[in-house]
Amino acid sequence: MRNLLNFILRFSSWFVFAFFVVVSCLLLFSRNPYQHHVWLTSAGAVSGGVYDAANNVTGYFNLREINEDLQRRTASLEVEVVALRGQLNRYRQAAIQDSLAVDSVASRFKFIIATAINNSVSKPYNYVTIDKGSADGIRPEMGVMDQNGIVGVVNVVSPHYARVISLLNPNFRLSCKIHGGEAFGSLVWDGKNSREALLEELPKHTRFRKGDTIVTSGYSAVFPEGIPVGIVMGNARGSDDNFFTLRVRLLTDFTALSTVKIISNTDIEEIKQVEADTRQNEGT
Secondary structure, X not given: OHHHHHHHHHOHHHHHHHHHHHHHHHHHHXXXXXXXXXXXXXXXXXXXXXXXHHHHHHXXXXXXXXXXXXXXXXXXXXXXXXXXXXXXXXXXXXHHHHHHHHHHHHHHEEEEEEEEEEEOOOOOOOEEEEOOOHXXXXXXOOEEEOOOOEEEEEEEEOOOOEEEEEOOOOOOOXXXXXXXXXXXXEEEOOOOOOOEEEEEEEEOOOOOOOOOEEEEOOXXXXXXXXXXXXXXXEEEOOOOOOEEEEEEEEOOOHHHOOEEEEEEEOOHHHHHHHHHHHHHHHHO
């Protein structure tokens, strides 16, 4: 204890000097904005350097543990890759059996791009005029769609223009089904709303939910199967208790119709001939 007191007494002047230096620094940096800013900046730089150095040291010692974790993850991914390759090979073998059929269906349909230059949505019977005609390969009974869904069917053609019966026309009926199902009905516009239509004559046993997608059925030479048409809004009251009538929200916005695609079925003439021969044979 005596030695400690002797040490303090011997260096008391230095202790007093250090005390006043600390107090003066506190007063200087706390009461003067510029010096306070310099202090914070310098302290931040120093502490940042210290933290960076500490992080480098701890990171170096953690490299072995990190490397082991990466090796475990790599081994797990390699197992998954092997499993996925096996599944892919099985899928490829199964797909080979269906690829020829899919290619033949896809090759039947070609698309011609056109622009809607006139379009009505508020009339009882609405039509769309496009800027392509017979000179561009357009002919009556070709299906028309845009980037969202079905637009209608071509009914009048001139060399450079064509008129399309809009989906917003009670004279146009479209064979549709609920996506994922087999039962089909007829989609028709009821003249009330340009964004809604009715899917009629859907068998009573058909299961559906609000939000289901309505697509083309494929039972037509005009539209291929599976083109989106609308979304089920709910059940509408039908005139026949043996069938459902669904209200459908159309995907095509006819008020903003611009670029359209005309669908050309290269087998249409052959299909018509077969159907005509069938009707003729049934009549005899």
